Amino acid sequence: xxxxxxxxxxxxxxxxxxxxxxxxxxxxxxxxxxxxxxxxxxxxxxxxxxxxxxxxxxxxxxxxxxxxxxxxxxxxxxxxxxxxxxxxxxxxxxxxxxxxxxxxxxxxxxxxxxxxxxxxxxxxxxxxxxxxxxxxxxxxx
Amino acid sequence: xxxxxxxxxxxxxxxxxxxxxxxxxxxxxxxxxxxxxxxxxxxxxxxxxxxxxxxxxxxxxxxxxxxxxxxxxxxxxxxxxxxxxxxxxxxxxxxxxxxxxxxxxxxxxxxxxxxxxxxxxxxxxxxxxxxxxxxxxxxxx
DNA sequence: TCTATAAAAGATATTAAGGTCTTTTATTCT
DNA sequence: AGAATAAAAGACCTTAATATCTTTTATAGA
Ligand code: FES
Ligand code: FES
Numbered sequence: 467x468x469x470x471x472x473x474x475x476x477x478x479x480x481x482x483x484x485x486x487x488x489x490x491x492x493x494x495x496x497x498x499x500x501x502x503x504x505x506x507x508x509x510x511x512x513x514x515x516x517x518x519x520x521x522x523x524x525x526x527x528x529x530x531x532x533x534x535x536x537x538x539x540x541x542x543x544x545x546x547x548x549x550x551x552x553x554x555x556x557x558x559x560x561x562x563x564x565x566x567x568x569x570x571x572x573x574x575x576x577x578x579x580x581x582x583x584x585x586x587x588x589x590x591x592x593x594x595x596x597x598x599x600x601x602x603x604x605x606x607x
Numbered sequence: 608x609x610x611x612x613x614x615x616x617x618x619x620x621x622x623x624x625x626x627x628x629x630x631x632x633x634x635x636x637x638x639x640x641x642x643x644x645x646x647x648x649x650x651x652x653x654x655x656x657x658x659x660x661x662x663x664x665x666x667x668x669x670x671x672x673x674x675x676x677x678x679x680x681x682x683x684x685x686x687x688x689x690x691x692x693x694x695x696x697x698x699x700x701x702x703x704x705x706x707x708x709x710x711x712x713x714x715x716x717x718x719x720x721x722x723x724x725x726x727x728x729x730x731x732x733x734x735x736x737x738x739x740x741x742x743x744x745x746x747x748x
Numbered sequence: 749t750c751t752a753t754a755a756a757a758g759a760t761a762t763t764a765a766g767g768t769c770t771t772t773t774a775t776t777c778t
Numbered sequence: 779a780g781a782a783t784a785a786a787a788g789a790c791c792t793t794a795a796t797a798t799c800t801t802t803t804a805t806a807g808a
Contacts, residue, residue, distance in 0.1 A: 467608070467695060467722075470766060473702035480713055493784065507767050513786060526775030527783045542714070554608060561614035563748060571745065572621055572737040573683070576728045581608075583724055587717045596713040604712065607704055611796065634754065647798050654756060667805030668753045 472549040475511045477501035479545060480600055482521060482531050483593040491530030502605040511549065518548045533593070542596070543588035555585045613690040616652045618642035620686060621741055623662060623672050624734040632671030643746040652690065659689045674734070683737070684729035696726045 468476075481500045485492040494512070498505040512531055516523045522534050533540070546554065558565040559577035567574065609617075622641045626633040635653070639646045653672055657664045663675050674681070687695065699706040700718035708715065 467698070467700060468702075470702065473700075476714070477701055495784095504767060506769070509785075510767085510787095516785085523785060524775075525773070525783080525785045527777065529775070529784050531785085557608070559608060559614075560618055560746075561609075561611065562746070569745075569748065572739075572741055573617070573732070576732055580721070580725050580728050584721050587721050591714070591717055600713055604710075605701075605703070607710070636754095645797060648796065650755075651797090657755090664755060665805075666753080666755045666803070667807090669806065670754050670804090672755085 468546065468554070469550050471507075471511050472546055474501065474503040474508050475515065475549045476542070476545055476596075477503055477605055478508050478512060479515070479521070479540075479593060480597050483533060483537050483540075483597050484600055486533040487537065487597065491524065491528070491532040493530040497531065500602060500605065515545075515548060520544065520548055537594035537597070538592045540593045541589050542591040543585065546588055555581065555588070609687065609695075610691050612648075612652050613687055615642065615644040615649050616656065616690045617683070617686055617737075618644055618746055619649050619653060620656070620662070620681075620734060621738050624674060624678050624681075624738050625741055627674040628678065628738065632665065632669070632673040634671040638672065641743060641746065643748075656686075656689060661685065661689055678735035678738070679733045681734045682730055683732040684726065687729055696722065696729070 478497050478501045481497050482492055494505060494509050497503075497512070498508050501508070512521065512523070515521050516531070520533075520540060521531055523529070523531050543555070556565060558571055559573040559581070560571040562571050565571075565574065565578070567578070619638050619642045622638050623633055635646060635650050638644075638653070639649050642649070653662065653664070656662050657672070661674075661681060662672055664670070664672050684696070697706060699712055700714040700722070701712040703712050706712075706715065706719070708719070
């Protein structure tokens, strides 16, 4: 459904969010241990998210990643859009250049509503709600 | 959402289904022109679908692809499962080894219902319903 | 039986996703 | 100022998806 980059990104973000809630920053090594994601690859993903201002980062000793906004302001939609782009929310299910209700593909009528549900779900979920119940072995499997 | 192979596969199948409804077989060239898909790649996809008995094929003059079952018996679910496998219907949204409600990832509760909607949609749609309204320029864009 | 046709099979090529490694830059602390 | 730390940046590698090409096999029809 989502790319690996997106899966890792979301997992890493929940770890950062949790730490942010505790009032501290967290380094890439700890993030990747907790989120069970490959370190160098996840670093690239976070670099991208930092550039897009979804998260903040600080270099040097006592540096790391953190979030400077209210966690409830960062939706799953924002995250998926930042990493995988908007095509999952707007693209045609059969890969036509664009989904166009006036020239529907055979799947359009049914697909559109599933896709919209997905979008709604992603807009309703945010980092605050995602970290409720998150514990340190959630991703260890 | 779906792989290119799956998108092409579905598109090609609707073309074959339409021809089957007219009582004739159709060759790979015509299929790919009508479905607007790359020829050699689509041939591989159809080969796979023929092996899995979703479609039938006949070699030689006046040969081609066709379908020997009631079109309404072949669901989108069968097609997607045959080409992309079942992970889109059962996999964890955050990429954990398996989706397990007793050890849910942070997305589980919301994701499961969207994924189930997708599955329901795919089980409800079949080749018969997909080809209603299909015309020869549906895919030409 | 021979030829033409069309799919199957297999080999190969290209591109994008996934992943790693090394060097550079910024920052803190001594 | 200098050393240590940690992210950014960029180069590089690997694998899987996408795509093409060539050879083989089956079949219909002359
Ligand atoms: S046109 Fe294909 S999903 Fe809308
Ligand atoms: S455990 Fe992740 S979606 Fe069910």
